[in-house]
Amino acid sequence: MIAHPAAQNLQLPFLTDLFSNVSTEYPVLEALVANDIPYDTKSSFSLYINHRKTYTGITDNDRSLTMKKFAELVKRTKDKDSKTAVKELGKEFRSPGHIPICIASEKLLNERKGHTELVISLLEMAGLTPVGSGCEIMGEHGKALPKEDAKKYAEKNNLMFLEGNDIIKAWKQWSK
Amino acid sequence: MIAHPAAQNLQLPFLTDLFSNVSTEYPVLEALVANDIPYDTKSSFSLYINHRKTYTGITDNDRSLTMKKFAELVKRTKDKDSKTAVKELGKEFRSPGHIPICIASEKLLNERKGHTELVISLLEMAGLTPVGSGCEIMGEHGKALPKEDAKKYAEKNNLMFLEGNDIIKAWKQWSK
Numbered sequence: 535m536i537a538h539p540a541a542q543n544l545q546l547p548f549l550t551d552l553f554s555n556v557s558t559e560y561p562v563l564e565a566l567v568a569n570d571i572p573y574d575t576k577s578s579f580s581l582y583i584n585h586r587k588t589y590t591g592i593t594d595n596d597r598s599l600t601m602k603k604f605a606e607l608v609k610r611t612k613d614k615d616s617k618t619a620v621k622e623l624g625k626e627f628r629s630p631g632h633i634p635i636c637i638a639s640e641k642l643l644n645e646r647k648g649h650t651e652l653v654i655s656l657l658e659m660a661g662l663t664p665v666g667s668g669c670e671i672m673g674e675h676g677k678a679l680p681k682e683d684a685k686k687y688a689e690k691n692n693l694m695f696l697e698g699n700d701i702i703k704a705w706k707q708w709s710k
Numbered sequence: 711m712i713a714h715p716a717a718q719n720l721q722l723p724f725l726t727d728l729f730s731n732v733s734t735e736y737p738v739l740e741a742l743v744a745n746d747i748p749y750d751t752k753s754s755f756s757l758y759i760n761h762r763k764t765y766t767g768i769t770d771n772d773r774s775l776t777m778k779k780f781a782e783l784v785k786r787t788k789d790k791d792s793k794t795a796v797k798e799l800g801k802e803f804r805s806p807g808h809i810p811i812c813i814a815s816e817k818l819l820n821e822r823k824g825h826t827e828l829v830i831s832l833l834e835m836a837g838l839t840p841v842g843s844g845c846e847i848m849g850e851h852g853k854a855l856p857k858e859d860a861k862k863y864a865e866k867n868n869l870m871f872l873e874g875n876d877i878i879k880a881w882k883q884w885s886k
Contacts, residue, residue, distance in 0.1 A: 545738040549806045556732055562721040565800025566757065568807075572765055579806040581742065582758065589748055594852035624741025630725045630755035630810070631744075676770035 535650045536580075537657075537664030538640040540608050543616050544623050546580040546635060578638070578650050584631030591632040600633045605665040612663070636668070643705045652701050659708050711826045712756075713833075713840030714816040716784050719792050720799050722756040722811060754814070754826050760807030767808040776809045781841040788839070812844070819881045828877050835884050 536546070550568055557564040568577045584591035585600040607626055611619035638654040639645040653666035671687065673679035679687065681697075688695035712722070726744060733740040744753045760767035761776040783802055787795035814830040815821040829842035847863065849855035855863065857873075864871035 545736070547736055547738070552732065552736060553805070555735070556728065559731070560721070560723055560728060562723070562757075562796050562799070563805070565796050566759065566803055566805040567800070568760075568804040570762055570804065577806055581738075582810070583742065584744075586746055590846065592846040593854055594848060598852065620738050620741050623738065624743070627742055628744040628746065629729070629739070629742040630753055632810075634758070634806070634808075670766065670768045672770060676774065678769055 535636045535638060535653050535666045535668055536608065537638050537642075537654045540612060540664055541580060541635070541637040543612065543614075543619050544608070545616060545620050546637065548577070548637060549579045549581065550577050574646075574648065578636040578648065580635040580637050581629045582631045582634045583627045583629045584633065586626055586628055588631075597633060600627070600631065601667045603627075604633070604635075605663055608665045609663040638664075643702055644709070647698065647702065649698075652698050655705050656696075656701055659704060711812045711814060711829050711842045711844055712784065713814050713818075713830045716788060716840055717756060717811070717813040719788065719790075719795050720784070721792060721796050722813065724753070724813060725755045725757065726753050750822075750824065754812040754824065756811040756813050757805045758807045758810045759803045759805045760809065762802055762804055764807075773809060776803070776807065777843045779803075780809070780811075781839055784841045785839040814840075819878055820885070823874065823878065825874075828874050831881050832872075832877055835880065 536544075553560075553563040554567070557567075571577060583600060583604065584596070585603045587603075588596035588599055590596060591600065603626060607623060611622050614622070636650045638650045639648075642651045642655045642658070645651070649668050653668060654664050657664045657666055671679040671684055673683060685695050687693075712720075729736075729739040730743070733743075747753060759776060759780065760772070761779045763779075764772035764775055766772060767776065779802060783799060787798050790798070812826045814826045815824075818827045818831045818834070821827070825844050829844060830840050833840050833842055847855040847860055849859060861871050863869075
């Protein structure tokens with residue numbers, strides 16, 4: 535997950551825009567158009583990347599390396615011109631890969647209230663590099679872990695537990 | 711993972727080919743070119759899909775639905791003309807999504823000995839629809855589960871354990 539301006543500096547496209555630009559040449563892209571996402575009007579997916587030092591890119595260690603290095607790259611290139619930033623991105627990462635980059639809405643929680651915007655808003659309020667990682671915590675039976683169980687997991691592992699509504703409330707105050 | 715002819719009927723592109731076709735318009739794609747995969751000369755990635763009946767597409771249940779329905783779709787459309795097959799694919803699936811489709815080499819194990827070809831060769835020898843799923847079994851410490859541990863896991867869960875070399879040996883005999 536990355537803030538909109540940072541994604542623009544790295545020239546990262548929304549994949550749906552890229553697909554719609556080439557759908558004449560690739561009719562399958564038009565057939566597969568993601569116009570029915572139950573929780574959203576537009577997919578926030580950009581490219582899927584692997585760090586060039588990963589092997590398959592699939593293991594937890596590989597994914598962790600990709601995510602960590604991507605945040606470092608964005609921090610390091612944020613004040614560089616776009617052309618240089620893209621070059622440095624390409625030196626370290628390849629695509630296609632296993633980590634999908636999601637681009638936050640430009641106006642963050644004022645525009646969309648997805649996990650991407652929640653994470654990036656939180657980072658912005660904290661004054662940190664606007665790159666975060668999202669993961670679904672799985673419960674038994676193949677579904678997401680219920681909230682109460684996620685809370686217990688957080689307590690047990692000494693992690694911060696925040697709900698979307700907490701972040702939205704803080705954001706409203708902060709962005710006044 | 712899907713056999714090459716089945717992917718062609720569905721007009722599924724290699725993502726690297728698609729990217730290289732539009733890299734003038736999207737310079738970031740050229741920067742990110744996947745020309746240094748440690749185990750391969752060319753990425754076998756095609757599009758990433760979700761079944762339209764998934765919610766996020768992320769949970770095990772959602773991924774399982776996408777994979778199962780994709781295999782059923784390929785089975786159902788294999789003798790239909792390409793245009794109809796693409797239309798039926800698009801009715802059921804959207805892209806971008808969370809399940810990357812990998813396309814096997816045309817000559818399977820005679821050309822490349824990756825997991826994609828191992829799985830599709832096995833299905834072909836068994837006379838089954840040439841669509842399989844691959845997953846990395848994770849061990850502790852974020853790496854893939856060592857072979858001996860995977861063997862124990864298979865025994866405990868009453869699963870078949872096969873090594874790549876077993877499949878290659880059988881393939882050589884079968885394809886004579």
